[in-house]
Amino acid sequence: MRGHGRGSENVFECRGLGLEIPHRGTTRTIVKDLSLDVRRGEFFSIVGASGTGKTSLVRLLGGLMRATCGSLVCHGVTVDGPPPDVVVVFQDYSRALLQWRCVAANVALGLEGRVSAGETERRVTEALQLVGLDGHGRDYPWQLSGGMQQRVQIARALALRPQVLLMDEPFAALDAMTKASLQDEMLRIHDRTGASFVFITHDIEEAIYLGDRVAVLGGPPGQIYTTVPIDLPRPREQVATRQMPTFLAYRAQIHAAIGDARSG
Amino acid sequence: MRARRVNVPGLVVIAGLAAVWEMAVRSGAIEFDYLPAPSAIVGGGWALIASGDLFVEAAHTLYAVWLGWMLAVAIGSGLGLLLGLSSAARTYLQASLELLRPLPAIAFLPVALLIFNFSLTTELVVIVYAATWPVFMNTMGGVMAVASRLHDVARTLRLTRAQAVANIVLPAALPAIVVGCRLSLGLSLVMAIIAEMLGNPHGLGHAIMSELQAMQPERMFAYVIIVGILAIVLNAGLRRVGAYLLRGHPPEVAEHV
Numbered sequence A: 001m002r003g004h005g006r007g008s009e010n011v012f013e014c015r016g017l018g019l020e021i022p023h024r025g026t027t028r029t030i031v032k033d034l035s036l037d038v039r040r041g042e043f044f045s046i047v048g049a050s051g052t053g054k055t056s057l058v059r060l061l062g063g064l065m066r067a068t069c070g071s072l073v074c075h076g077v078t079v080d081g082p083p084p085d086v087v088v089v090f091q092d093y094s095r096a097l098l099q100w101r102c103v104a105a106n107v108a109l110g111l112e113g114r115v116s117a118g119e120t121e122r123r124v125t126e127a128l129q130l131v132g133l134d135g136h137g138r139d140y141p142w143q144l145s146g147g148m149q150q151r152v153q154i155a156r157a158l159a160l161r162p163q164v165l166l167m168d169e170p171f172a173a174l175d176a177m178t179k180a181s182l183q184d185e186m187l188r189i190h191d192r193t194g195a196s197f198v199f200i201t202h203d204i205e206e207a208i209y210l211g212d213r214v215a216v217l218g219g220p221p222g223q224i225y226t227t228v229p230i231d232l233p234r235p236r237e238q239v240a241t242r243q244m245p246t247f248l249a250y251r252a253q254i255h256a257a258i259g260d261a262r263s264g
Numbered sequence B: 001m002r003a004r005r006v007n008v009p010g011l012v013v014i015a016g017l018a019a020v021w022e023m024a025v026r027s028g029a030i031e032f033d034y035l036p037a038p039s040a041i042v043g044g045g046w047a048l049i050a051s052g053d054l055f056v057e058a059a060h061t062l063y064a065v066w067l068g069w070m071l072a073v074a075i076g077s078g079l080g081l082l083l084g085l086s087s088a089a090r091t092y093l094q095a096s097l098e099l100l101r102p103l104p105a106i107a108f109l110p111v112a113l114l115i116f117n118f119s120l121t122t123e124l125v126v127i128v129y130a131a132t133w134p135v136f137m138n139t140m141g142g143v144m145a146v147a148s149r150l151h152d153v154a155r156t157l158r159l160t161r162a163q164a165v166a167n168i169v170l171p172a173a174l175p176a177i178v179v180g181c182r183l184s185l186g187l188s189l190v191m192a193i194i195a196e197m198l199g200n201p202h203g204l205g206h207a208i209m210s211e212l213q214a215m216q217p218e219r220m221f222a223y224v225i226i227v228g229i230l231a232i233v234l235n236a237g238l239r240r241v242g243a244y245l246l247r248g249h250p251p252e253v254a255e256h257v
Helices: A054-061 A103-107 A117-130 A146-158 A176-193 A204-210 A238-243 A245-263 B008-026 B038-051 B053-085 B087-100 B105-116 B120-144 B148-156 B161-198 B203-213 B217-245
Strands: A010-023 A026-039 A043-048 A069-074 A086-089 A164-168 A196-201 A213-218 A223-229
Touching: A010 A054, A026 A054, A026 A069, A026 A196, A026 A223, A043 A054, A043 A176, A043 A204, A043 A245, A054 A069, A054 A086, A054 A164, A054 A196, A086 A146, A086 B148, A103 A117, A103 A146, A117 A146, A117 A176, A146 A164, A146 A176, A176 A196, A176 A204, A176 A238, A196 A204, A204 A238, A204 A245, A213 A245, A223 A245, A238 A245, B008 B038, B038 B053, B038 B217, B053 B087, B053 B120, B053 B161, B053 B203, B053 B217, B105 B120, B105 B161, B120 B161, B148 B161, B161 B203, B161 B217, B203 B217
Parallel strands: A043 A196, A043 A213, A086 A164, A164 A196
Antiparallel strands: A010 A026, A010 A069, A213 A223
């Protein structure tokens, strides 16, 4: 399903994006003169140290927050509120799920009143299969492990069949093993759905392992310091890919870039 | 809610206390002209059951409590939802509500009496006035405490405002609302008894006063005990309803309601 002849189009185009918020009588600049493009169908990783405005950038792209200057276009339309076909996946899965609803009802949340009951059921089943949670539809989130809860949140986003998934450090709270298996699931889902992924993380290796391109966010105020195209073969493999000399070279390069972005 | 076993040691203590009371009165260790022994109170209660008076008075009180409480829940949750969701509503209405809230409901009884006479309406005014506040405060607080992350979720999934309120805000605030409703039910019974003692010549509150004036302490105590039993039964019933409404919520939430 990937690269259906429109690969050159951009899903997001930001030009000179800025975000200032009032803070104790003055204004604080969170994001300044940020420009980036996200191409259709690509896995776009954004890596940055804490305090560089990663979460603010997700909120801007997801239409949950309005930029104070610059232009932000999604699918050719200026972003003013959450754009259609774009869904945000948050880091804090347990607060983002409706704890009183079973897994299937959580996944159905965005479909209610939009599609028929039969279609809802089909999509919920499909989304749960995509994240490897078939058979857990009737469980409640509070009965599941952290990794499984995050899968529920991802399934809820996938059920809407979005063209873009915006993920804000989705695996930051998970243990290394769970994280690795979810990374591989993301690659599989990316492959199967053809959706564009914007994946924000503070984990350099994660950004390289997943990404077609890795943007380095410097700051504060948040700004794209450099964007590195990742030329590693797919499908990627947890052990083999991470041992490749090119992988290690990317790691060194991005590590250095983050250091430069901070001091510069 | 988990099924609770009968608390045998607790019941033994209650029976023991009643026995001590019985013996103290019978032996003359304590002597008041109008302090009956438990056995005499049971006799008084039995007489009230046999004559049917008990059911008439209890039915009136229950009806007033039920009606007043329902009105309080409707008004309190409606206002709480409005003020919880709308900062404009808070700006305009919160000052008035904060002004009214500290006024003791019982101070309204003479006003209600003047307007509505000795009637069920007077009783209801007092019940509703007192019982609305807990529902209102808990609903407003519950709605405002809904995690901002859930509002983000509603937006990124592009739910309509009505869907967000019905599917996210209300269920998230439900544990707090249920707590408010339970506080309010207990208060409704208290206010009904007071209103019946002073403002409406019907019901258990009035019956207690009548037996006092008729110098029938056994019957008076029997009525008092019935009020206590009603309070326990109403609370237990509402706990069940609350547990049903909160099924699915994490156990640590559902259990503390």
